[in-house]
Amino acid sequence: MIENAPTSPASYAGTEGEFNPRLSAEARLDTAAQLLGLDEGIEKILRYPSREMTVHLPVLLDDGRIEIFTGYRVQHSIARGPAKGGIRYAPDVTLDEVRALASWMTWKCAVADIPFGGGKGGVICDPTILSPGELERITRRYTAELHEFLGPDVDVPAPDMNTDAQTMAWIMDTYSMHAGHTQTAVVTGKPLELGGSRGRPEATGRGCMICTDFAVKKLGLDRNNCRVVIQGFGNVGGMSAKLMSQAGYKIIAIVEYDGAVYNAKGLDIAALAAHRKKTGSLTDFAGGENVDREEAMFLETEVLLPAAKENVITAANASRLNCRILTEGANGPTTYLADPIVDSKGIFVVPDILANSGGVTVSYFEWVQDRQGYFWSEKDVNQKLAEIMTNAFESVVNYAESHKVNNRIAAYMLAMDRVAQAIKLRGIYG
Numbered sequence: 001m002i003e004n005a006p007t008s009p010a011s012y013a014g015t016e017g018e019f020n021p022r023l024s025a026e027a028r029l030d031t032a033a034q035l036l037g038l039d040e041g042i043e044k045i046l047r048y049p050s051r052e053m054t055v056h057l058p059v060l061l062d063d064g065r066i067e068i069f070t071g072y073r074v075q076h077s078i079a080r081g082p083a084k085g086g087i088r089y090a091p092d093v094t095l096d097e098v099r100a101l102a103s104w105m106t107w108k109c110a111v112a113d114i115p116f117g118g119g120k121g122g123v124i125c126d127p128t129i130l131s132p133g134e135l136e137r138i139t140r141r142y143t144a145e146l147h148e149f150l151g152p153d154v155d156v157p158a159p160d161m162n163t164d165a166q167t168m169a170w171i172m173d174t175y176s177m178h179a180g181h182t183q184t185a186v187v188t189g190k191p192l193e194l195g196g197s198r199g200r201p202e203a204t205g206r207g208c209m210i211c212t213d214f215a216v217k218k219l220g221l222d223r224n225n226c227r228v229v230i231q232g233f234g235n236v237g238g239m240s241a242k243l244m245s246q247a248g249y250k251i252i253a254i255v256e257y258d259g260a261v262y263n264a265k266g267l268d269i270a271a272l273a274a275h276r277k278k279t280g281s282l283t284d285f286a287g288g289e290n291v292d293r294e295e296a297m298f299l300e301t302e303v304l305l306p307a308a309k310e311n312v313i314t315a316a317n318a319s320r321l322n323c324r325i326l327t328e329g330a331n332g333p334t335t336y337l338a339d340p341i342v343d344s345k346g347i348f349v350v351p352d353i354l355a356n357s358g359g360v361t362v363s364y365f366e367w368v369q370d371r372q373g374y375f376w377s378e379k380d381v382n383q384k385l386a387e388i389m390t391n392a393f394e395s396v397v398n399y400a401e402s403h404k405v406n407n408r409i410a411a412y413m414l415a416m417d418r419v420a421q422a423i424k425l426r427g428i429y430g
C-alpha cells in the first residue's frame, strides 16, 4: 500500500488535503472512475504508481563540502508505452507532488493519444544558489543512480521547472556513457545539436494558444478583442505570451513571483522579456505599471492562463476569478475544492492535462525523430502538433457535452478509459 494513500473521498475531504497535489489528482480520479463505472481492480491499477524510486545523491559542492540531495522518479503507468515526464528542481519538491505529476502525465499522454505512459522526477534543491557545475554534478549523479530504470523504451525524462535543454544534454551524456553508445532518445527537450526537435521550446505555449483559440471560438469571442492575464513568465508563460500577443491577443498582465506588470492596452512582450533579462525582474517596466501580484490574478479578463505552479486557484480565492476562459498552462493550478466554484461561475476550463499537452506531444515527435534519425522542419512539427491538439480538444469537449460533465472530468474520463482499455487488452501478468 502507498503510504497515506486515501481509500475513499472522505480521506481527502477538507482543506488540509486541498494543497496536496496527489490528493487533488486522486479526487478527480475518483469522480471520473465512478462516472465511468470502472472495474474496482482496474481503478486500483490506475490509482497506484507502477514504480517509485527515491535516491540520495552525494554531490561535491564548489567549496569542497559534500552535500546529500534527495531525488525522486515515479513511473505512474507504462500501460500505453514508456513512462514519459519532466524532472523538476525545487526546494519544495515532495514525493506526493511527483506522484501527482506522474499520474497527470499518464492522463495527458492518453488525452493526446500518444504512445506513452506517465512519469515524473524531482530533486530537492535550490537552483538559485547552486552553480552550473553543482547543478551538472547533481544531474549526472541523479541519472547514474537511475540509469537502469531510464531509456528510450523504459522512461524518457524531459525538462520541467528549473531544468532545461542543458540539463537534458547532461542526462543524455551520462546515460550514454553508461550504455557505451550515444542514445539521444533517452530524453526530450534536448538542444537541437543533440537531437532536439524544432518547435519544442515553443510547443507547450503553442498548445495553450491552440486550445485557447478553440475556447474563444466556442464562446463566440474574437481573439483580437480578448484580454489575457498570465501567471509565470518562464517557458510556458513566456512562450504563451509571445505567441498569443503575435496572434492578436492583448496580454494585459503578467504575474511573477516577485511582482506583476499591467498595461490595459496590452504589454509589449518582446520589450518586457528584454527588460526582465536586463534587470532580473518584471517590475518597473517602462511599458506598464507595477500592480499587486495577488490582485492581478483577479483582474477582469477574457482569458486567465496560470503557467507557474500548482494550487494557485483555491477554494479561498476561486470566487474572485473574473475571466471567461481558464487555460491551465501549469500542472495542477486549480485545487479540487476550487473546481465546483469555478464551474458555478460558468468559466470555460481548458484543463491542464489538455491545455499543456503540446509540450509532451512535441517531445513525442522528438523521440520519434531521434529513433528515425530523420529530422522534420518546424512547419511540419507545428502542423502535426496542431492536428493532435485539435483532436484532443474536440474529443474532450465532445465527451464533456455528451456525458454532461465538466471539461476536466471529461478529460480524466477519456484518458482513464483509454489507459483502462490498454490494461485490459494486455491482461494482468503474474
Ligand code: NAD
Pocket (backbone or CB within 6 Å): 159, 160, 161, 162, 163, 204, 231, 232, 233, 234, 235, 236, 237, 255, 256, 257, 258, 307, 308, 309, 310, 329, 330, 331, 332, 356, 357, 359, 360
Ligand atoms: P519555468 O521554470 O520555465 O517557469 C516558471 C515561471 O513561473 C518562472 O518564471 C517563475 O519565476 C514563475 N513562478 C514561480 N512561482 C511563481 C509564483 N508563485 N507566482 C508567479 N510566478 C511564479 O517552468 P515551466 O516549464 O514554464 O513550467 C511552468 C508550469 O508548466 C509547471 O507547472 C510545469 O509543470 C508546467 N508544464 C511545463 C511544460 C514545459 O514544456 N515546460 C509542459 C507542461 C506543463
